[in-house]
Amino acid sequence: MPASKLAFPGLIASCFALVSCLNEHGLVDPHDDRNNTSLADFHGRAANEHDSALSSRRFLQLSNPQVSLVWQSMGPHIFGHAFDKSTVGVAAPYRFSLDMTHPPQDGIALSKDPVIGAFWLYSDGNHNGVLDRLINPELEAREHAVDSMKVLYTAFLDSLHAYSRLLPNRVPVKDTYFVDAMGTIVYSHGSILDTVYLGRSPQEAGIYPDLLYWRYRIMRNYNEWENFFALRKKAQEEIVTSWQVPGHAIALEYQDWRKLVPIPGKEAQYQKWLVRETLAYSAYLFGLLQVQREAAKKGWMEYPYQGFDTPGEDWVAGKSRWYSVLYFPDQAGMQTVLDAEKSGSFRVDGIEKLKRGYNFMYCDEQYDCRVLGSADSIIIDLGETEAYFNPPSAPLALPVREFKPVSLPDTSYARLTGGYDYRAFHPITVVYRKGGLWAEVSGKGLYRLSATDALRFYAMDGAMQFEFVPEAGGRIRKLLLYADDDRWVSPKADSLARTDAVARMVDSLAALGGVPISGAFADALPLRLQYGGDSALLTGSDGILKLELPGSAEREFRPIGDSEAVSGASLERIILARNRSGTVIGIRFGNAGGESFLPASAYRPRSPLELFPRDGLEPVPPDSAGKILSASQGSGRDTHVGLGGTKRFGCAEDQLYLRPGDGGLLAFKGPASGDSISVYQAGGAMVFAIAGAAGKRVSLELNLCKERNGKPGRLWMGIRGGGNPENPKDRIAESRWVTAVDSGTVARWDDIPVPTDPYYLEIGSGGTPEAPFFFSMDAYVISAD
Secondary structure, eight states: OGGGGOOSSSOOOEEEEEEEEESSSSSOOOOOOOOOOOOOEEEEEESSSSSHHHHHHHTOOOSSEEEEEEESSSSOEEEEEOOOOEEEOTTTTOOEEEEEOOOOOHHHHOOOOOOEEEEEEEEOTTSSSSSSSSSHHHHHHHHHHHHHHHHHHHHHHHHHHHHEEEEEEEEEEEEEEETTTTEEEEEETTTTTEEEOOSSGGGGGGGHHHHHHHHHHHHHHHOIIIIITTTTTTOOOOOEEEEEEEEEEEEEEEEEEEEEEOOTTTTHHHHHHHHHHHHHHHHHHHHHHHHHHHHHHTTTTGGOOOOTTTTTTOEEEEOOOOEEHHHHHHHHHHHHHHHHHHHSSEEEETTGGSSSEEEEEOOOOOOOEEOOOOEEEEEEEEEEHHHEEEEOOOOOSSSOOOOOOOOGGGGGGGGGGGEEEEEEEEEEEEEEETEEEEEEETTTTTEEEEESSSEEEETSSEEEEEEEEOOOTSSSEEEEEETTEEEEEEEEOOOOOOHHHHHHHHHHGGGGGOSSSSSHHHOOEEEEETTTTTTEEEEETTTTEEOOOOOOOEEEEEEEESEEEEEEETTTTTEEEEEEOOEEEEEEEEEEEEEEEEEEEEEOOOOOHHTTTTTTTEEEEEEEOSSSEEEEOOSSEEEEGGGTTSSSOOOOOOOOETTSTTTTEEEEEEEEEETSSSEEOTOOOOEEEEOSOEEEEEEEEEEEEEEESSSEEEEEEEEEEEEEETOOOOOEEEEEEEEEEOOOEEEEHHHHHHHSSSSEEEEEEEEEEESSOOEOOOOOOEOOO
């Protein structure tokens, strides 16, 4: 069975209670026949909670009952182990006594893979004292074939380690990859490009997420316990940003963690073996998944539960779903579990109780675990199918189901404050301020937390929950963040804390409610805004601003100035945006994680008289080459900024872009973005209106910029004119290639005749020689001779 089959979720139907008794004095030589020391001693009885389980015909046929300790490796290996001394009652309640005087066999005790033990109750049909039906022979043959693939990736991993070193702590990395239409993945480091995967068909174009995911799992250097526990019930750590780039289908920037790094001077060998290891690891996991699907389809997983109708045949009656046995031959083996728990999203209460030798652990379906002691009971559930013992993963359960705030003494907060290693480049900072706990979560915002007990908190709006996990001495070792149906792990890392900056942000709330609605707010309200393809409304009364967004609860804000307001619940902010003449053109709305621009629906374009004073010709300085008819640097903000706060387009430092209504710009045609800013793909067009220039010849300049990636991109552009803005037909100039760069490029057309008033110019883009990319217009100037 693969590692995913080692979960213990589900409801307890019928069970055995096993009372464990451990020897605390260390280990003995497993090959010494004189060893009579009891390393593990169990006593128990049947505990039947539901009579229907034992009344079924199958369980009534349970004869010569025995209990075996079955070990399962993280790979496809499975081992049975009979107890050295055991007695089991022949009828319910099946009182029993189990005693182990030896460590497990070398295949378990010395396995490189972690091994987990579970108790299996079975009917010993042939009375040989051994559970004979562990795994279907068909399944065993296929899993051993897949296991041979593991030999390959293990060998490659050894070669990779020969050219790498392991950092003591994980460090964030930011890497760039290019993917083409055939699925080829290229890693970019500096001016050097390395092929990570060579695609051979369009069907392989979608394989890159899996391959890059496994690549980073290798570089994170997760041990097998982390692979088993830490990746469950947890959102993936990587942050991926993508964009189009000439010559490739897509470019990707990965923000992730890394522990495995190349030895200086061995970078080339490191990259070579990292590529080989990634492919071998992926092949093994894909092969294991394929075997698992085949086994489920053909019923091979039900093999241990069959045979109760055949005389002399063993069959399995039940397993310990929630309880497991761990064995550590030395301190190094135990340390792998301690390290995994520190950075994993699972939790082990009493982890300090782990010791060399046999250990017993309880884990529920959420992988919340605890180390058991000698007085604890271990449960074996009765069941008839593999699906009963290994159902699909249960949905994430939030630690707090009903929010009941409690008051805590001030002294309880000190150990919670500091920094937490949330995601690559994105820490969490927790501060105690103004009588309460605050948490800044990068990419999400700053939130005031309410306590439900000393370790569990929730954001005011209930969207996030915070659970602090302490060590035995009370020191906090990590934070679990529940948000968006995922669980994130954040190890304590005070070096990442921004406590002073976050405290200052919290202190700014002192002004809330102290400023009335006045100034620009008073003049602009009510303000109707564009919100995607819908509209939003900002209103105000009695010192409170209210923002109504479609599909969202109404938000309340209090002014802290004449053009800025803040929400006390989450520190979301509203800032009025104005153009150079002071007219309100929209709002900037967001929090510490980033903001969006919502343009005002009623922003009034300039009138023809404002555009073209003095019969359409505006005086310019004597050294100017022409008479300016219309010029604009735009009035809409680049709303492709995104929540991270990083501009997609870098050629306009003022972040102002053209949109309909700016000067002579009349409309966009084609695939313009819904927010009406001047960002579109090849195939789109812009239409300019020229008034008061009939009989003259004009020039048009456009400042063209593209998505930032450090490389130029070419556009096939043309210009037409006419008296109909919907369909200008006059060819003004031959179409030509225009090269756009990140910093901006001026595209200029001169000597354009204007036969009528008004007259319309349509600037269009026919395509690109490489993959399509988005581009933007930052400014334009229309001038006359």
